């Protein structure tokens with residue numbers, strides 16, 4: 005069942021495929037490699053597409069349904085393409101008490117997209133999420149893997165502008 | 177395990193250590209409510225309904241996950257517990273719709289029952305309920321999400337029980353939802369296990385949804401009419417325009433040999449019975465060559481007169497009879513008695529799907545090759561396995577066949593046994609059959625290599641040279657102290673004897689010879705053979721039969737099925753009487769072969785064979801009659817009359833009437849009323865379905881004779897029990913609905929090797945069932961739905 009890296013048919017880069025080959029050997033049961041594998045795959049592909057799900061299921065030896073069950077459990081994992089910068093705004097208790105909902109509303113207006121929307125240029129996407137573990141610095145938001153804390157509408161404007169600029173900087 | 181003693185609600189109880197508290201209580205009649213717990217499935221502890229108070233433990237505990245312990249003191253009902261359960265129900269009802277009045281489960285819903293018991297009908301939730309539309313996942317399975325209480329029973333039974341793993345759970349918390357494997361639909365075995373196990377009405381079936389209310393039906397436990405496993409199915413019947421219609425099939429009564437199981441056929445493929453195009457009027461071919469409806473007297477008179485003329489002019493040898501794999505034992509028996517005593521012919525056969533004569537001979541005698549009839553009975557008393565044995569055996573050897581497709585009930589028993597008891601399963605097959613997933617070891621061989629495998633297992637190393645896997649298998653099998661061996665129709669004649677002989681090398685072994693249809697075994701046991709009488713008695717040794725029948729029987733073997741059609745082609749077969757069989761399609765017989773043969777066909781539909789008939793007699797099916805059937809494993813069970821259809825007659829009645837029209841004395845054919853009682857013709861078709869069976873049980877319990885009419889199958893059962901000792905099982909248990917395994921010593925025929933091999937496997941799948949299956953809308957729609965998927969997978 006083990007998939008050789010670089011084998012014809014893998015949809016991942018050779019480096020990632022090789023990493024996956026190793027990953028499944030690290031745990032007493034292959035299944036334990038599922039969540040890390042999904043995270044890496046999402047980073048590389050952008051989201052967990054049907055082919056990603058199929059290959060991950062096959063590599064671990066479980067059904068695609070099993071993979072989907074796990075994906076749907078975690079808000080971090082997504083099955084639709086997100087923007088280049090995925091803005092996740094927390095509205096759970098601590099953040100809600102300190103204005104998380106306002107931050108979310110502000111982002112919607114600013115980006116011109118609803119919750120779970122993607123801007124037409126594909127640069128930003130927006131998501132309302134449950135607690136991201138930054139309660140001490142609520143309200144908080146997460147953009148890709150970066151945390152932004154103690155937010156105010158002005159502050160989040162700066163954050164968004166920063167990503168826009170960074171994107172221009174990459175020349176894309 | 178040692179017993180432990182503990183106290184529940186002030187009563188001292190004992191149970192083996194390790195028993196779950198909930199089970200221990202149930203055994204002692206203390207019911208603890210449970211939604212997610214289901215015996216035999218993994219523990220989930222998802223619902224918290226089973227909470228109980230255990231002394232010295234700070235919080236309420238789930239009885240479904242707590243093993244009993246010495247001196248444990250438990251309270252199962254108290255205001256505190258009731259409050260906790262009530263709160264649980266309130267939460268479950270938070271999003272639950274109030275559609276009990278239309279829900280299929282209404283009236284038999286565990287959530288309703290618990291709400292009733294704990295009175296959680298006032299909800300504190302004011303939020304708007306989350307509503308989702310009902311979804312159709314397959315022809316069989318519908319899902320109504322808001323009704324789901326997330327007990328995971330369906331997920332577990334599909335995965336652990338069926339080994340299909342088609343259901344999962346997605347999202348989390350209040351948003352959690354049961355999901356099918358193909359995102360918006362299911363691709364699965366369509367067994368309906370998930371539907372039946374659902375404690376509420378979240379999963380419903382395409383067959384039954386929104387059809388009726390449970391209390392509007394009568395429920396009749398009878399035997400599935402499809403494969404050779406003989407599962408008990410409970411049919412829900414309701415009065416319709418022209419009789420009692422079957423509206424539902426399920427497995428409410430889990431006392432059958434199938435335990436919790438039914439496959440799609442036992443649950444949903446009863447729908448042929450309600451078809452519009454069912455024959456309900458006898459037909460006679462007219463001068464213009466067309467079949468036209470006539471009344472019963474005309475049809476029976478005409479058929480009887482023609483048979484009489486042909487018999488009297490050309491002798492019984494000019495008449496052939498083909499019996500059925502789906503009629504009762506009594507009907508099969510009666511048919512051969514009719515053929516032999518009234519028609520005076522041994523030209524009788526049926527569609528054979530297993531070589532039972534060889535099996536029976538092998539069980540009774542070990543015949544050395546070439547030793548002929550004087551072989552020494554070295555293996556006398558080798559036993560046959562009941563289907564129940566497969567649920568508890570320590571080790572099983574499965575040779576050939578694909579039980580998942582052809583014997584779903586057997587496959588379930590084996591899977592369950594492997595899962596719950598760590599039974600060892602050894603599989604050898606020429607295909608990669610699904611059951612290999614439960615196998616301790618799986619050996620793939622070539623299709624023609626089964627005899628070689630047996631030789632190899634028996635010690636002939638050259639038979640499968642250099643096959644390391646085979647060596648391991650042999651090693652493992654030889655280490656087993658007891659073994660069940662089940663084999664498919666790949667084994668016939670001498671191969672069966674060789675296999676049974678091989679078994680003699682093992683300490684304890686039992687065998688099962690798999691045949692394809694509900695009463696294939698009964699058809700064989702009841703003598704639907706040109707050379708064998710009931711019980712496999714050779715036609716040449718018919719003494720005690722002649723005595724019982726009061727007339728001499730033809731002593732020479734007659735034509736087998738193939739010879740009958742050859743004879744017809746030569747013009748040597750004047751008449752052919754076909755009961756519940758479709759040989760034209762099954763054997764690909766050229767219709768022209770029958771152009772000079774007077775053909776009588778008794779069936780439910782105008783099959784390919786019936787289309788050629790001169791007389792067509794509309795017959796009742798297995799769900800519309802009482803009697804007994806024998807499954808492939810030799811388990812004898814009673815079928816009960818569930819449904820009823822105006823215009824049709826049972827095969828039993830038709831045979832008796834036909835005999836009457838031939839001038840035979842019905843009393844000689846069916847020994848009814850021998851004590852002088854003759855009455856009660858109507859009982860067998862009472863308005864109350866199942867009535868006759870209850871009547872029968874009552875009579876038997878009072879040591880009275882239930883045999884009151886010439887159409888009473890139990891009069892024939894008595895005769896069978898007199899003449900075929902293996903069938904002489906206790907009558908009362910049988911009538912009460914318990915399966916009875918046949919007694920040993922079924923046969924005394926000696927030589928199996930010389931018989932012609934006419935076994936023709938039906939090759940049915942989970943979704944087909946011979947000619948009958950083609951008339952099931954549910955089976956057809958499943959096959960239709962699967963077509964694109966199958967091509968895509970190629």
Ligand code: SF4
Pocket residue numbers: 316317333334335338340341342343362364365366367368369370371
């Ligand atoms: S019908 Fe049977 S196989 Fe299909 S999902 Fe339900 S339990 Fe699984």
Ligand code: SF4
Pocket residue numbers: 323324325326327328329330331354370373374375376378379
């Ligand atoms: S669909 Fe039925 S069986 Fe499945 S989790 Fe929901 S309530 Fe339980």
Ligand code: SF4
Pocket residue numbers: 400401402403404405406407434437438439440441442443583584585586
């Ligand atoms: S396994 Fe066979 S007997 Fe049982 S329900 Fe299915 S077809 Fe009927």
Ligand code: FES
Pocket residue numbers: 094095096097098099100134135136137138139142143144
């Ligand atoms: S509540 Fe927002 S980070 Fe925890």
Ligand code: FES
Pocket residue numbers: 209210211212213220221222223224225226227238239240241
């Ligand atoms: S039955 Fe015990 S938690 Fe569900």
